[in-house]
Amino acid sequence: MNDLQRLLGYREPIFNAPMAGAAGGALAAAVSAAGGVGMIGVSGSPQKTWIEEQVSHVAELDTPWGVGFMAWSLEQDLAPLENFLEYSPALVSLSFGDVTRGAALAHEAGVLTAMQVGNAAELERSMQDDIDIIVVRGGEGGGHGRNEVGTLPLLQLATAQQVKPVVAAGGIGTAHGMAAVLAAGAQAAWVGTRFLSATESLGHENFKKAARAAGMDQTVYTRAFDIAQQLAWPAEFGGRALRNEFSDAHQDLSSWEATSDLREEMVQARAQAREQIAPVYAGQAVEFVRAETSAAQVVTELAGFRQILREAAGRFS
Ligand SMILES: Cc1cc2nc3c(=O)[nH]c(=O)nc-3n(C[C@H](O)[C@H](O)[C@H](O)COP(=O)(O)O)c2cc1C
Numbered sequence: 001m002n003d004l005q006r007l008l009g010y011r012e013p014i015f016n017a018p019m020a021g022a023a024g025g026a027l028a029a030a031v032s033a034a035g036g037v038g039m040i041g042v043s044g045s046p047q048k049t050w051i052e053e054q055v056s057h058v059a060e061l062d063t064p065w066g067v068g069f070m071a072w073s074l075e076q077d078l079a080p081l082e083n084f085l086e087y088s089p090a091l092v093s094l095s096f097g098d099v100t101r102g103a104a105l106a107h108e109a110g111v112l113t114a115m116q117v118g119n120a121a122e123l124e125r126s127m128q129d130d131i132d133i134i135v136v137r138g139g140e141g142g143g144h145g146r147n148e149v150g151t152l153p154l155l156q157l158a159t160a161q162q163v164k165p166v167v168a169a170g171g172i173g174t175a176h177g178m179a180a181v182l183a184a185g186a187q188a189a190w191v192g193t194r195f196l197s198a199t200e201s202l203g204h205e206n207f208k209k210a211a212r213a214a215g216m217d218q219t220v221y222t223r224a225f226d227i228a229q230q231l232a233w234p235a236e237f238g239g240r241a242l243r244n245e246f247s248d249a250h251q252d253l254s255s256w257e258a259t260s261d262l263r264e265e266m267v268q269a270r271a272q273a274r275e276q277i278a279p280v281y282a283g284q285a286v287e288f289v290r291a292e293t294s295a296a297q298v299v300t301e302l303a304g305f306r307q308i309l310r311e312a313a314g315r316f317s
Contacts, residue, residue, distance in 0.1 A: 002165075002187045003165050003187065004133065004165040004167070004187040004188055005187070005188075007112070007165070008037060008064045008090055008091065008112070009063070009064055009090075010032075010035060010036060010037050010063065010064055011035035011036075012034070012035040012036045012299055012302075012303050013036075013178075013182065013187060013188035013189060014031070014035075014036035014037070014178070014188065014189055014191060014299055014302050014303070015031075015036060015037040015038075015039055015066070015167060015188060015189070015190045015191070016028065016031040016036065016037075016038055016039055016191060016192070016195050016295070017039060017041070017068070017141075017143075017169060017190050017191060017192030017195075018039040018040060018041035018042070018066070018067065018068025018069075018093055019041040019142075019143060019192050019195075019196075019201075019281075020041040020042060020043030020070075021041070021043065021202060021203065021281075022041065022192075022195070022196055022201045022202050022203045023038075023039060023040060023041040023192075023195070023201070023202070024040060024041075024054050024057070024202045025040055025053065025054035025055060025056065025057030025058055026057050026200040026202070027195060027198060027200040027201050027202070027295055028040045028054075028057065028058055028065050028066075029057040029058045029061060029065070029200075030198070030200045030294065030295035030296055031195070031295050031296075031299060032058065032061050032063040032064065032065045033061060033063065033296070034295060034296040034299040034300070035063070035299060035303075036299050037063075037064050037065065037066060037090070037091065037188075038058060038065045038066070039065070039066045039067065039068050039091070039093065040054050040055075040058070040065070040066070040067045040068070040084075041067075041068050042067060042068065042069050042070075042080055042084070043070065043073070044073055044080075045073070045077050045079065045080055046080055048083060051080070051083050051084060055084070055087045059087065064090035064091065065089060065090060065091075066089050066090055066091030066092065066093060066114075067084045067089045067091075067092055067093070068092075068093035068094075068095065068114075069081055069092070069093065069094055069095075069102060070095065070096050070097065070144075071094045071095055071096055071097030071098055071099045071102060072096055072097030072098075072232065072233070072234055072237075073097075073232075074094070074097070074101065074102045075097055075098055075101070078101060078102065078105060081102055081105055081106070082105065085105065085106065085109045085111060088111070089111060090111070090112065091111065091112045091113075091114055091133070092106040092111050092112070092113055092114070093113075093114040093115070093116065093135065094106075094113060094114070094115055095115060095116035095135075095137075095145070096116070096144060096145065096233075096234070096237045097234060099113075099115050099125075099130070099131070100130065103115075103130035103131060104130060107130060112132045112133065113130060113131050113132050113133070114131070114132065114133040114134070114135050114167070115131045115133075115134065115135065116135040116136075116137045116145065116169065116190075117134060117135065117136055117137065117154070117158070118137050118138075118139070118145050118146030118148060118149065118154075119146055119148045119149050119154070120149070120154070120157060122146075123136070123154065123157060123158055126164075127161065127163070127164070131164070132164065132165075133164065133165050133166075133167060134158055134164050134165070134166045134167070135166075135167045135168075135169050135190050136151065136154045136155045136158045136166055136167070136168055136169065136170075136186070137151070137154075137169040137170050137190075138150040138151025138152070138153075138154055138155075138169070138170030138171060139170065139221065139240070140170045140171035140240075140283055140284040140285070141169055141170030141171060141192065141193075141240060141283045142192050142193040142196075142219070142240050142241075142281050142282040142283030142284075142285070142286070143192060143239055143240065143281040143282075143283070144233065144237045144238070144239040144281075145170075145237060145239075145240075146236060146237065147221040147238060147240070150170075150171075151168055151169065151170040151171050151172075151181070152180075152181075152184065155168050155181060155184050155185065155186055156184060156185075159184065159185030159186065165187045165188075166185065166186050166187060167186055167187060167188045167189065167190045168181035168184070168186035168188075168189050168190065169189070169190035169191070169192070170283060171283060171284050171285050172189045172190075172191050172194070172285060172302075173191070173193065173194045173285030173286075173287065173288030173289070174288050174301075174302070175301060175302055175303070175304030175305045175307075175308055176305075176308055177189075177285070178302050178303075178304075178305035178308075179305040179308040179309050179312065182305060182309065183309060183312070189302070191285075191298075191302065192283065193211070193282045193283040193284075193285045193286050193289060194285055194288055194289060194298055194302070195295060195298055196208060196211045196282060196286070196289055197211050197212050197289045197291070197292050197293070198292070198293065198294060198295040198298055199292060199293070199294050199295070200294065200295050201295075204273035205273075206273040206274070206275050207273060207275055207278075207280045208292060209275075210242055210244075210275040210280050211242065211280060211282050211286055211289045212289055212290055212291065212292070214242050214282065214286045214287075214289075215286070215287050216284045216285070216286065216287035218242055218243050218286070219240050219241065219242060219243065219282060219283060219284055219286060220240070220241060220242075220243045220247045221238050221239070221240045222238055222239065222241065222247050222250075222251075223235065223238040223239070223253060224246065224247055224250040224251075224253065225239065225241065225246070225247070225266070225278075225279035226238070226239065227250075227253065227257075227258050228246070228250070228258055228262050228263060228265075228266045229258075229263055229266050229267070230258050230263050239279065239281055240281065240282070240283050240284075241279045241280055241281045241282060242275070242280040242281075242282050242286070244275060244276045244277065244278075244280065245276040245277060246266075246269075246276065246277045246278075246279075265277065266278065
């Protein structure tokens with residue numbers, strides 16, 4: 001049993017990534033019940049009723065669950081974090097922006113903190129006392145984040161510090177991928193894309209279908225969707241999504257600008273789940289999303305890393 005496993009009390013070293021719009025309470029509960037750590041993804045400033053609904057899925061579990069926030073959004077409004085802390089999550093993840101105030105609030109409530117880091121400078125920031133767990137996130141990962149360093153180089157740098165537990169994120173979609181990051185010193189994996197088509201995932205069926213049909217060559221890292229929607233994402237955090245008609249037509253960000261018409265078009269496309277216009281955030285591990293399965297089946301499949309590590313040890317002994 002490794003340090004983090006002892007600290008959080010899970011059986012399988014698998015966190016589902018907090019994915020706003022996909023990882024609600026149902027997915028988190030299914031992953032936690034399957035032995036991993038379920039994470040709820042929060043976007044913007046959700047209504048209290050939404051929070052209560054998500055928490056109702058995990059509240060009765062006797063296994064740990066957590067919640068993930070976008071730090072730049074918390075900088076404007078800490079209320080979503082304050083609300084979630086009332087329900088005693090085991091872990092609060094803070095990513096993409098200044099984590100200082102959020103981390104202080106979580107620690108005041110006695111809750112562990114994690115920070116996703118996307119380059120060496122962020123890794124250095126995460127070594128401060130207010131962060132307990134470092135989540136190394138490579139540019140191959142789905143959703144928002146940096147596109148600067150791959151998972152493996154950053155993981156090797158992070159595990160060399162040997163002070164804080166490190167969790168690996170970005171591009172992990174199979175038991176072999178799990179084995180690779182665990183062998184490289186990660187204490188667990190933080191898996192997003194691979195859970196996108198899980199039965200319990202919140203995504204619309206059109207988006208799940210698009211993810212199942214896409215291969216690893218079909219993602220794009222872009223800010224086009226954020227610019228079109230006039231979202232306040234800091235420029236250094238673009239997002240990796242499935243390539244579609246909209247991203248293909250807006251590759252050159254300098255050749256167009258956001259208008260209220262464009263924003264409205266994007267709002268409609270999202271509401272109508274039109275996958276050729278709306279963003280379908282997914283990473284390169286989308287290759288391994290092939291069928292709709294339960295989250296528990298995904299956890300069981302990923303947990304095959306033990307056998308793979310045993311075989312590898314035998315091959316090279
Ligand atoms: C659809 C989607 C939504 C995401 N939303 C969030 C989010 O709300 N907060 C967050 O911290 N990370 C978010 N992420 C990033 C994940 O936490 C994680 O870094 C990523 O999924 C790991 O790479 P992978 O997708 O290759 O497994 C999202 C990722 C995806 C695919």
